[in-house]
Amino acid sequence: MDDKVAxxxxxxxxxxxxxxxxxQRSRERVERMLAAASALIAEQGSDAMRMGEVAxxxxxxxxxxxxxxxxKRAIVWALAxxxxxxxxxxxxxxxxxxxxxxxxSQAFSELVDxxxxxxLAEPVIRxxxxxxQADKALRELELADSRANAEFLVVVLKRLRxxxxxxxxxxxxxxxxxxxxAAVRLAISVDREEGDRLVAAYKRMALRELLAE
Amino acid sequence: MDDKVAxxxxxxxxxxxxxxxxxQRSRERVERMLAAASALIAEQGSDAMRMGEVAxxxxxxxxxxxxxxxxKRAIVWALAxxxxxxxxxxxxxxxxxxxxxxxxSQAFSELVDxxxxxxLAEPVIRxxxxxxQADKALRELELADSRANAEFLVVVLKRLRxxxxxxxxxxxxxxxxxxxxAAVRLAISVDREEGDRLVAAYKRMALRELLAE
DNA sequence: TTGAAATATGATAAATCCTCACATTTGCAA
DNA sequence: TTGCAAATGTGAGGATTTATCATATTTCAA
Numbered sequence: 001m002d003d004k005v006a007x008x009x010x011x012x013x014x015x016x017x018x019x020x021x022x023x024q025r026s027r028e029r030v031e032r033m034l035a036a037a038s039a040l041i042a043e044q045g046s047d048a049m050r051m052g053e054v055a056x057x058x059x060x061x062x063x064x065x066x067x068x069x070x071x072k073r074a075i076v077w078a079l080a081x082x083x084x085x086x087x088x089x090x091x092x093x094x095x096x097x098x099x100x101x102x103x104x105s106q107a108f109s110e111l112v113d114x115x116x117x118x119x120l121a122e123p124v125i126r127x128x129x130x131x132x133q134a135d136k137a138l139r140e141l142e143l144a145d146s147r148a149n150a151e152f153l154v155v156v157l158k159r160l161r162x163x164x165x166x167x168x169x170x171x172x173x174x175x176x177x178x179x180x181x182a183a184v185r186l187a188i189s190v191d192r193e194e195g196d197r198l199v200a201a202y203k204r205m206a207l208r209e210l211l212a213e
Numbered sequence: 214m215d216d217k218v219a220x221x222x223x224x225x226x227x228x229x230x231x232x233x234x235x236x237q238r239s240r241e242r243v244e245r246m247l248a249a250a251s252a253l254i255a256e257q258g259s260d261a262m263r264m265g266e267v268a269x270x271x272x273x274x275x276x277x278x279x280x281x282x283x284x285k286r287a288i289v290w291a292l293a294x295x296x297x298x299x300x301x302x303x304x305x306x307x308x309x310x311x312x313x314x315x316x317x318s319q320a321f322s323e324l325v326d327x328x329x330x331x332x333l334a335e336p337v338i339r340x341x342x343x344x345x346q347a348d349k350a351l352r353e354l355e356l357a358d359s360r361a362n363a364e365f366l367v368v369v370l371k372r373l374r375x376x377x378x379x380x381x382x383x384x385x386x387x388x389x390x391x392x393x394x395a396a397v398r399l400a401i402s403v404d405r406e407e408g409d410r411l412v413a414a415y416k417r418m419a420l421r422e423l424l425a426e
Numbered sequence: 427t428t429g430a431a432a433t434a435t436g437a438t439a440a441a442t443c444c445t446c447a448c449a450t451t452t453g454c455a456a
Numbered sequence: 457t458t459g460c461a462a463a464t465g466t467g468a469g470g471a472t473t474t475a476t477c478a479t480a481t482t483t484c485a486a
Contacts, residue, residue: 019463019464021463021464022462022463023451023452023453023463023464025451025452025463025464026463026464026465029464029465047347050441050442050443051442051443051444052442052443060465060466061465061466061467062443062444062466062467063444063445063446063464063465063466063467064464064465064466065444066443066444066445067463067464067465070444071443071444072443072444130346130347131346131347132346133343133346133347133398134260134343134346134347139402143402143403167410168414171407171410171411171414172414174411175396175399175411175414175415175418178395178396178399179392179395179396179415181395182391182392182394182395183388183391183392185346186388186391189352189356190356194384197380197384198384198387198388201381201384201385201388202388202392204422205388205418205422208421208422208425209417209418209421212421232432232433234432234433235431235432236432236433236482236483236484238432238433238482238483239432239433239434242433242434263472263473263474264473264474264475265473265474273434273435274434274435274436275435275436275474275475276433276434276435276436276475276476276477277433277434277435278475279474279475279476280432280433280434283475284474284475285474285475
């Protein structure tokens with residue numbers, strides 16, 4: 001009984017594959033599993049996604065699913081990880097050559113728009129990052145991702161404001177980034193018109209903070 | 214099969230008690246159920262909370278639990294609703310007599326501190342609002358709460374900036390409020406020192422937006 | 427007192443996650 | 457080619473948990 005509580009409290013944060021697929025055959029099957037999961041999440045949400053359905057749609061047995069994913073959350077996590085990897089590359093590219101305030105405004109505004117549109121268009125992304133707070137592993141992934149993205153911003157800020165306190169810049173960048181995620185999540189949960197206004201207001205607010213001081 | 218999907222998609226947003234407790238006896242029992250649930254959430258989180266445990270700890274049968282709560286989420290929702298009612302009163306009081314920019318700075322800063330400390334100290338509140346995004350009913354409750362709180366801010370803002378566009382003020386207040394929730398949630402999920410910095414940065418950022426323009 | 431409404435109970439139906447013992451396939455060294 | 461160990465595949469069933477429902481008991485007003 002105590003063991004049970006302890007085990008739940010522990011809750012392995014990173015659900016690594018029970019076994020890495022080494023053969024071509026299994027790599028393809030794992031892809032099918034992820035594709036099936038993605039489709040089901042798009043249709044019904046990750047909460048309603050059933051392991052049996054994933055297996056069936058992927059054309060594998062339920063046992064095979066658990067061969068490569070230790071539990072249900074691990075599947076969602078695997079999808080989430082792919083998205084973060086993609087988006088980080090995109091963000092790094094967008095901020096790479098920013099040299100002045102004008103450039104930052106431009107790049108930042110575009111990034112926010114991209115993020116907003118992505119959330120509007122992709123039910124899977126929306127669903128995955130909705131459950132974020134409830135799942136420890138996802139929360140950690142998101143925090144790490146957010147820190148990494150903030151770091152790109154810090155690089156730019158240090159260039160634009162060489163005299164500023166580095167810790168203050170870190171804090172600002174991290175906060176601005178997280179608020180961007182919050183703003184976009186909020187924006188997609190209200191009607192489109194209000195959502196647009198909220199995103200625009202966030203941009204103003206964030207840029208004022210990034211450029212001022 | 215289609216019915217099943219449709220039913221899940223519907224997902225009653227507000228889980229009202231299956232039956233309102235009218236007699237003294239049952240009102241007391243419902244209180245005990247909520248108290249038990251609260252204790253269990255504090256100990257293990259609402260996800261690990263088991264209906265059987267709630268019933269046992271409240272000294273009632275599982276059937277009685279379902280007499281007054283249609284499902285598990287309804288219990289969490291009931292607790293959440295109490296907290297929002299309390300906090301709204303608190304916020305209204307704090308903003309009631311704000312007459313100038315200085316007063317707003319003061320009151321706003323205090324409110325944020327209170328909110329931050331509340332989240333640091335109360336595991337139940339933390340847990341409930343963590344799962345917010347995953348549960349439709351909770352998300353709606355939070356949105357409604359946030360709008361109501363933003364409204365108090367709007368009243369103050371209209372007083373301070375009579376010429377401003379009302380819709381812009383609404384948008385600003387709503388956004389600022391939601392970002393405050395996001396900032397506090399972020400702050401409690403990192404170490405205390407960084408959390409304090411983040412909250413302070415949020416205050417600066419929010420006040421700049423509320424007062425400027 | 428009495429009957430209807432409210433409340434209480436807990437065995438059990440139903441849904442779902444995940445395991446495990448065993449079967450099959452693959453790749454490679456002899 | 458052959459043999460074998462490692463990788464992979466399978467699905468019935470164990471385990472857990474939510475929620476229901478037929479039935480029993482209590483309350484209260486007429």
